[in-house]
Amino acid sequence: MADKKIIAVVGATGAQGGGLVHAILSDKSGGFTARALTRDVKSDKARALAKLGAEVVAADVDDLESLKRAFAGAYGAFCVTFFWAHFSPEKEFAEATAMAKAAKHAGLQHVIWSTLEDTRQWVPLSDNRMPTLMAKYKVPHFDAKGEANRVFTDLGVPTTFLLTSFYWENLIYFGMGPKKGPDGKLAITLPMGDKKLPCIAAEDIGKCALGIFKKGREYIGKTLGIAGEHLTGTQMAAALTKALGQEVRYNAVPPEVYRTLGFPGAEDIGNMFQFKRDFESYFCGARNPAVARSLNPSLQTFDTWLARNKSRIPLA
Ligand SMILES: NC(=O)c1ccc[n+]([C@@H]2O[C@H](COP(=O)([O-])OP(=O)(O)OC[C@H]3O[C@@H](n4cnc5c(N)ncnc54)[C@H](OP(=O)(O)O)[C@@H]3O)[C@@H](O)[C@H]2O)c1
Secondary structure (H helix, E strand, O other), X not given: OOOOEEEEEOOOOOHHHHHHHHHHHHOOOOOEEEEEEEOOOOOHHHHHHHHHOOEEEEOOOOOHHHHHHHHOOOOEEEEOOOHHHOOOHHHHHHHHHHHHHHHHHHOOOXXXXXXXXXXXXXOOOOOOOOOOEOOOEOOHHHHHXXXXXXXXXXXXXXXXXXXXXXXXXXXXXXXXXXXEOOOOOEEEEEOOOOOOEEEEOHHHHHHHHHHHHXXXXXXXXXXXXXXXXXXXXXXXXXXXXXXXXXXXXXEEOOHHHHOOXXXXXXXXXXXXXXXXXXXHHHHHHOOOHHHHHHHOOXXXXXXXXXXXXXXXXXXX
């Protein structure tokens, strides 16, 4: 234990960080140990991680001093922000900045920053194909993450920039599962036309992150994208049909319609899908399943994920 390198994991009780903590703890002969960061060390999830062998420490990404304490003495850190907890890109940028500063202060040797594209590099605010949101963003929950990349670079933090993909868990938790239409048939609704969407099982992000840490310095300073598969809406619907044993259709709506669906963040997510649709070649090219599999040999395909999770998808 003493000679193992400590990885401080932000969001340890959540999807991405939780995947990494479990991957580290399962890798008994590996060279790393997990320090799980949580705002509440007494929560059920935090206690469960401690029981599995993680060191559980209190930290809040809105509190720089707590991050400095939590990163102290660690070899590396996995950094992620929680846009959907507050819907504020400015707050997300500040949180990423706090993590970068804490990493610098602690002298960490390797940070993985779970980021996404600043879509304004592809779709400037003057481009009217999609509306500008919150006065200065196209895809707020992407743009601030991408904008924050430079903070890690400018501070000289040895960072791997990890581009993640759409979680299949969104079919369970994010209201994106199949829903019955007026015709009584189940359908998934996506504004992707016939373009491919890179997707991944959320826990595989953490497994890939462990793969990156295991490669030592190889990916420091690099941007690495991961996906389990690239799938069209039609392919996702076909896989769901097979797994659920009832027909699921693909309802391809235009982004203009998706943006008006009225759920919190619908405009942001509508713009996000439009970005993925309009820049399919770049977006898929940046997220190579073969790279992800090289980091995580147990990488799941949609069929594998469905076989394990289909009963958790609510069918309204
Ligand atoms: N859904 C997708 O398809 C998708 C795809 C790519 C990227 N993303 C991005 O993933 C990010 C979220 O990551 P996730 O899905 O792993 O999150 P998650 O599962 O929602 O986990 C959130 C965890 O973060 C912790 N947390 C929340 N606020 C915190 C704070 N102020 N300080 C410290 N910890 C805090 C909470 O832990 P405690 O309560 O224990 O503190 C919670 O367990 C978002 O920014 C999103 O844009 C999502």
